[in-house]
Amino acid sequence: MYLTRFEINTARRGARTLLASPHRVHGAVLHGFPANQREPTEYGRILWRIDQRGSQALLYVVSPHRPDLTHLVETAGWPATQGWETRDYTPLLNRLDAGSQWAFRLAANPVSSRPKFEESTRSQRFGHVTVEQQTEWLLRRTERNGFGIPAITLDGADKEPDVAVHGRRVWRFPRQGRTVTLATAVFEGRLEITDAATFRRSLTHGIGSGKGYGCGLLTLAPLG
Template identity: 70%
Template sequence: MHLTRFEINPARRDARSLLASPQKLHAAVLAGFPTLTTAQTQDGRVLWRLDQRDHQVLLYIVSPHKPDLTHLVENVGWPTTQGWDTRDYTPLLDRLKSGDEWMFRLKANPVSNRRKTADATRSQRFGHVTVAQQTEWLLARTERHGFSVPHGEHKEPDVAVRGREHLKFQRQSRTVTLTTAVFEGRLHITDPALLRHSLTHGIGPAKGYGCGLLTLAPVKRA
């Protein structure tokens, strides 16, 4: 598995168009791989996430194969000064141990499945829109993904919800509506194998639209 970091130049016209549509960005990410290498494998699948902080826009990609992002550099990057950085993800995956703590960041699509009306025959997905609902959605899924969220100083789960968005964009002839939230906090590893699977296969729905990618960073000690 590989972890790739690419910086987008938001001042470029093509970048503004790309950033406005998760569908276009999904296609641009997949264009960095040969067609036969984009399918999900036992090792993992192509996941991506867009992180926007201050004036910096970063695209992170986790993938079984190394991407070639030349097209992104030429169209939405800095062709003469900067490319992209791809690193082997295996050393980090191999060092995960039960009991270890890490800081984490996850952009997800928190949803519930329920019937729209009492007489409906099929359930539909509805996005959670409040911070409380979105936090509860994550905490209800941590065990199956190999981690728990410990409590912080105020005896509350050590996780915050950032960057909440309600997106609408076109996919072919229909409008896609997507509710997303960025979770940042601290996790405690309970099952390394499950956590590795979560890191390489993603968490929750809408993975093709930039959701589901969980990344880790060392805990900063005072």
């Protein structure tokens, strides 16, 4: 598995067009791989996320194969001075142990499914739109993904999970003649690994839905 970082030149028209639609970014990321390297493997799948803070935009990609992002550098980067950085993700994955704690960031599509109509066997996905709903969505999924979120005490109040929600947004963009609506949120905080093997799979296969549209990629950083 590989972890790639690419800085987007937000001053370029191509970059602004790209960032306006997760569907466009999805296509651009896939074109970083030959057709026979785009499908999920036993080791993982292609996941991506864009982190935007101020005028800076960073594209992160986790993938079973090493990408070639020359096309992105030419249209949305700095062709004369800067490319992208790809590192082997395996050493980090191999040193993850149960009980260790990490700072984390996750962009996700917090949704739940329920019957579309009463007494119907068909279900429909409904996006969670409040901070409370989105936080609860994440907390319900931590155990099955091999980690937990420790609690902290804020200003002498009751303990709360050490996670914050920001970057909440509802995207609407065209795809194949219809409009796609996608609710997204970014989670940041502290986690503790409870099942290392399950957690590694979560890092390489993603969490939740909307993975083709920049959701599901969880990244780690040392605490400090």
